[in-house]
Amino acid sequence: MPAQNNVAVITIDGPSGAGKGTISRIVAKKLGYHYLDSGALYRLLGLASKRHNVKLSSVKALAVLAEHMDISFKTGTNGDFSTHLEGEDVTRELRTEEAGLLASQVAGFPEVRAALLKRQRSFAQAPGLIADGRDMGTEVFVDAPVKLYLTASAEERGARRYKELLEKGENVSLPALVEQVRSRDERDMNREASPLRSAEDAIEIDTSEMSIQEVTDKVLNLLAIKGFIPHP
Numbered sequence: 001m002p003a004q005n006n007v008a009v010i011t012i013d014g015p016s017g018a019g020k021g022t023i024s025r026i027v028a029k030k031l032g033y034h035y036l037d038s039g040a041l042y043r044l045l046g047l048a049s050k051r052h053n054v055k056l057s058s059v060k061a062l063a064v065l066a067e068h069m070d071i072s073f074k075t076g077t078n079g080d081f082s083t084h085l086e087g088e089d090v091t092r093e094l095r096t097e098e099a100g101l102l103a104s105q106v107a108g109f110p111e112v113r114a115a116l117l118k119r120q121r122s123f124a125q126a127p128g129l130i131a132d133g134r135d136m137g138t139e140v141f142v143d144a145p146v147k148l149y150l151t152a153s154a155e156e157r158g159a160r161r162y163k164e165l166l167e168k169g170e171n172v173s174l175p176a177l178v179e180q181v182r183s184r185d186e187r188d189m190n191r192e193a194s195p196l197r198s199a200e201d202a203i204e205i206d207t208s209e210m211s212i213q214e215v216t217d218k219v220l221n222l223l224a225i226k227g228f229i230p231h232p
């Protein structure tokens with residue numbers, strides 16, 4: 001099984017709302033692999049810059065913070081993943097719209113992306129890694145033996161976000177959310193530094209009409225075909 005540092009790395013890239021996070025966690029638990037939520041690194045940097053009053057225009061200072069910020073990812077006894085900044089559990093805070101916006105701003109700087117490369121690669125530990133993000137297969141783990149690219153229509157991703165926010169008791173408009181998804185895609189796909197795109201050797205899965213279970217089964221099937229797990 002070819003791999004990064006002899007560790008099996010499976011990359012799962014795609015736009016937000018395509019189901020990467022959910023599927024990555026399920027598959028990582030199932031295989032007993034480590035999990036890299038690379039979006040969380042950009043979110044953590046956004047939060048750390050706010051806490052340390054580092055201006056988003058100070059790209060050098062941001063890159064230093066990216067390299068040295070005190071962060072940790074933990075897996076609880078129930079298998080749940082949590083994220084910590086300077087010893088504090090910030091898992092929930094990271095999911096806010098504000099954290100997402102800060103993340104997308106810092107993620108646009110090539111210096112920041114370069115500073116986070118080594119940290120991301122250090123997650124490749126035995127027995128294996130599920131790496132979730134935008135450029136896992138195209139930049140960070142180019143030699144990964146399995147690369148997946150999850151997509152879904154903007155309408156479907158907006159509807160998923162709508163449901164999530166309604167469940168949290170937030171008052172939102174579906175057309176506005178679909179528009180937000182479209183403009184975020186536009187930004188992610190057209191930025192200069194590591195734009196979102198499918199790696200040439202990635203397998204694309206359109207999850208628009210699929211349930212979480214169906215996508216999980218499809219991914220596990222692919223991993224069985226590639227020899228990562230026994231055939232179900």
Ligand code: DC
Binds near residue numbers: 016104133134188
């Ligand atoms: O996946 P997410 O919503 O947590 O990502 C937060 C932001 O970070 C989003 O604007 C895209 C960016 N990102 C990135 O540029 N590269 C990655 N590998 C992961 C996320």
